[in-house]
Amino acid sequence: MKKIGEKLQERWKLKSLTQVFLVLLVFALTGSSVLFLKKPLFALLNLDNKLDGFLGTLIYLAVMLPLYQILLLCYGFVFGQFSFFWEFEKKSMRRVAGLFKRKKKSDSTGVSG
Numbered sequence: 001m002k003k004i005g006e007k008l009q010e011r012w013k014l015k016s017l018t019q020v021f022l023v024l025l026v027f028a029l030t031g032s033s034v035l036f037l038k039k040p041l042f043a044l045l046n047l048d049n050k051l052d053g054f055l056g057t058l059i060y061l062a063v064m065l066p067l068y069q070i071l072l073l074c075y076g077f078v079f080g081q082f083s084f085f086w087e088f089e090k091k092s093m094r095r096v097a098g099l100f101k102r103k104k105k106s107d108s109t110g111v112s113g
Contacts, residue, residue: 012084023084026075033075034068041067 002010005017014020042048047059069089076085 014084019081019084022079022081026072026079026081026085029075030068030072033071034064037067038064 005020008014008020008024009017012020012023014023041063045063047063069092072085073082073089076082
């Protein structure tokens with residue numbers, strides 16, 4: 001039975017367990033940094049009291065998601081894993097873009113036109 005590090009190495013197509021460790025470290029540092037920066041950033045933008053309900057969630061995502069992605073690439077660069085995270089970001093953005101694309105309709109014969 002494979003260990004979790006080996007499974008991640010295979011899934012992410014990494015060359016070594018050291019690279020798996022570095023990728024996990026980058027994810028951990030990025031998440032921690034976003035949590036650390038949230039409060040002062042929202043105070044600076046005067047968004048502290050505006051985070052209620054659905055609108056608050058949208059504001060949070062609009063501000064924090066780009067910050068997370070930028071930090072992910074920065075930490076990836078610092079730890080020598082930029083190419084992995086660049087591909088990871090492109091794949092993630094394609095998935096997000098796919099959520100907003102309209103599905104093509106086909107007629108009852110199954111032929112689109």
